[in-house]
Amino acid sequence: MNGRITRRIALALGGVTLVLGTAFGVQAADQVHIRPVLQAEYFNRLITWDENAYTSKLNALLFTFSLEVEPLKGFSANLTLGYSLSNFNGLVFRQMPFSIDLEAGYLSGMLLGGGLKNKFVVSSEFEMDLEAQFVTCLGSTNSWLITGLSQSGTLSGKGTWYRVQAGPVFWYKGFMYFSPYVRVSFDKLWGTYHMEEVIGPLNGLEDKAITGSGLFSMAVGTLYEPTAAIGLRGEVYILPRSKGLDYGAQVKIVFSF
Amino acid sequence: MKKENMLLMVAIAIAAFFSADVTGSQPFSPAGIGPARASAPSTASYVPGQVMVKFRDSISPVFQKIILRAYGSKIIRTLSGQGRYQMGVPAGYSVEETVSALNQNPLVEYAEPNYLVRASVTPNDPLFNKQYALYNAGGTLLLPGSPIGKQGADIKATAGWEESKGSAQYLIAILDTGIDLLHPDLKGKCFSNGKDFVNDDQDASDDNGHGTVVAGIAGAETNNSEGIAGVAWNCGLLPVKVLDKDGVGEMDKVYDGIVWAADMVSNGVKVINISWGLDASSNLLRDAVEYAYQKGVVIVAAAGNTGGQVQFPAAYDNFVLAVSATDYLDTRFTLSNTGSEIDVAAPGVDIITTVPRGYYGPGSVDYGFWTGTSIAAPHVAGLAALIVSIKPFLTVDDIMNIIRFSADDVNSANYPGKDEFLGYGRINIEKAIVPLIIETVIGTTPTAIR
Numbered sequence: 061m062n063g064r065i066t067r068r069i070a071l072a073l074g075g076v077t078l079v080l081g082t083a084f085g086v087q088a089a090d091q092v093h094i095r096p097v098l099q100a101e102y103f104n105r106l107i108t109w110d111e112n113a114y115t116s117k118l119n120a121l122l123f124t125f126s127l128e129v130e131p132l133k134g135f136s137a138n139l140t141l142g143y144s145l146s147n148f149n150g151l152v153f154r155q156m157p158f159s160i161d162l163e164a165g166y167l168s169g170m171l172l173g174g175g176l177k178n179k180f181v182v183s184s185e186f187e188m189d190l191e192a193q194f195v196t197c198l199g200s201t202n203s204w205l206i207t208g209l210s211q212s213g214t215l216s217g218k219g220t221w222y223r224v225q226a227g228p229v230f231w232y233k234g235f236m237y238f239s240p241y242v243r244v245s246f247d248k249l250w251g252t253y254h255m256e257e258v259i260g261p262l263n264g265l266e267d268k269a270i271t272g273s274g275l276f277s278m279a280v281g282t283l284y285e286p287t288a289a290i291g292l293r294g295e296v297y298i299l300p301r302s303k304g305l306d307y308g309a310q311v312k313i314v315f316s317f
Numbered sequence: 318m319k320k321e322n323m324l325l326m327v328a329i330a331i332a333a334f335f336s337a338d339v340t341g342s343q344p345f346s347p348a349g350i351g352p353a354r355a356s357a358p359s360t361a362s363y364v365p366g367q368v369m370v371k372f373r374d375s376i377s378p379v380f381q382k383i384i385l386r387a388y389g390s391k392i393i394r395t396l397s398g399q400g401r402y403q404m405g406v407p408a409g410y411s412v413e414e415t416v417s418a419l420n421q422n423p424l425v426e427y428a429e430p431n432y433l434v435r436a437s438v439t440p441n442d443p444l445f446n447k448q449y450a451l452y453n454a455g456g457t458l459l460l461p462g463s464p465i466g467k468q469g470a471d472i473k474a475t476a477g478w479e480e481s482k483g484s485a486q487y488l489i490a491i492l493d494t495g496i497d498l499l500h501p502d503l504k505g506k507c508f509s510n511g512k513d514f515v516n517d518d519q520d521a522s523d524d525n526g527h528g529t530v531v532a533g534i535a536g537a538e539t540n541n542s543e544g545i546a547g548v549a550w551n552c553g554l555l556p557v558k559v560l561d562k563d564g565v566g567e568m569d570k571v572y573d574g575i576v577w578a579a580d581m582v583s584n585g586v587k588v589i590n591i592s593w594g595l596d597a598s599s600n601l602l603r604d605a606v607e608y609a610y611q612k613g614v615v616i617v618a619a620a621g622n623t624g625g626q627v628q629f630p631a632a633y634d635n636f637v638l639a640v641s642a643t644d645y646l647d648t649r650f651t652l653s654n655t656g657s658e659i660d661v662a663a664p665g666v667d668i669i670t671t672v673p674r675g676y677y678g679p680g681s682v683d684y685g686f687w688t689g690t691s692i693a694a695p696h697v698a699g700l701a702a703l704i705v706s707i708k709p710f711l712t713v714d715d716i717m718n719i720i721r722f723s724a725d726d727v728n729s730a731n732y733p734g735k736d737e738f739l740g741y742g743r744i745n746i747e748k749a750i751v752p753l754i755i756e757t758v759i760g761t762t763p764t765a766i767r
Contacts, residue, residue: 149365152752154707157715158723159480159752165365204755209748210734210741211722215755262718 548699
């Protein structure tokens, strides 16, 4: 239900981005620009589970490659593929015969995603982008042996999470090489962790729904463009939430052709 | 610091680095580099990927950091007090390997995993310090004869209570001689006055004492500044009197009592404790326990104290958990019956528990020390009630298997695995209900350990 609403919001924001772009008179580019983007990101986010009864942290490292295509001047879309390391430490599964406290550290997974962006030139020194980005982390299945009991057993687990970010980015373009910016985004994260337990005749499984706390993120960053062919973009962001603050950071290398 | 001293320190650091290289390309074997001062016990749990280090006081902070960097470790945090660090484990190495390597370094005073500690719940019941069965600290025990106990020869109740103290929604039916309904440590725990099948009335008061003894172990009121602690701290008790004042019961009454208790499942009866038995099989008794099993009630029964074969109903293997008795050293109570039907064991020697008021004479204390498998069984019944309280969705077989598989094989030196003396071993509440910790050790087979 929650996920469905979030997907609708993301679609709506993407649609708004596209419509606004058209309304503000974007025009066909002289040529289609293609921009490969390499990105690394880290975030630390509080997640709630068991109907908000418990909390733990999701730490993630994301390494992605995106291909950004600009078919219309100022309007671009991207497809993202990547590798992730997600740390669900502290997630406890109590719906199986033997309860499990996942403290397995960073677990690998594949990232898939995509996004839309529309640029508006406000003045010679200020620009605004509307961005919408969706990413899903498809965790690989991990197996563990259960020792220390009279009967040995196995566990297998797999975490999947989704994130939607959408909102405006305000750029200052008054410097020659540096373009600082501020981003404010709707930022929703949710997912599930599937765990299965087999200990002799005992078996159980639990699909644990997780939800990231906070719905909005605020970022500051800068884009450094020493040449027209390459740009380095870095940002740090925070996600205010009830009784705390989550955070993240990302760096990007943008190649332009 | 003088220049010569600095050079010496650098030399030592480099020597230490090469003598215990955790970042090098050669395969690293902690067992092959001499005795370590400390190692990670396999039974303890700790934060994955982290190690705590303390340098000798003579080492300056600058060199401490140089040394840590030489190991390829990232300093996560500097702790208060000189020379103490929380550090990350070098990529590709386990916590154990890193601890072992650091402990080879003469500049390091000690290194150890960043252990996870769990709060234990200690109730305020004044006689709790005599309940070695629940928590055995070892040393001289406050029992008759002041025996020396073995640390850890207990059912890990205090650690288990951290996860659950039970739910008042669930009841343990005590099929016995009744319960002293006005006992200060039991009156608040009885769901009702129960049912007396001996005298055919609704007052299951205890006119023998045995039922009160059993009830206190399973579910005495706990943390009430009175007497003892019960295993199922918050669970209720249902007295069902099927044995008379002499501790003898007729099978028709026993049958009626078990069936009645099983029919109380909708009122929360999920566990039946049977601390009695007979040497011969009885079809009526078998039918009764099978009925209760089919109704979703876990039946826990004492194996018997004759030193012979397991008594019935404990011997009805498919439907009943058969319990033998151990002592404060985790050794078997010598009169505990034996057989392949034994599932688990629990402490049953010199166990302090409730007795009916005035049991030892006018003005006597309401507590006494008892021995036998009758006393062991309610420890297991209490554990079953704790499991039901947090996982009511489990089947009877699931609960029985959790109790079996989480038991400590305390006689494994002579009888590894399930045996006819202690079954799977002495029960362990912590293992049964506290979440198992799953950790990944880099470069090794991922393993779940507690």
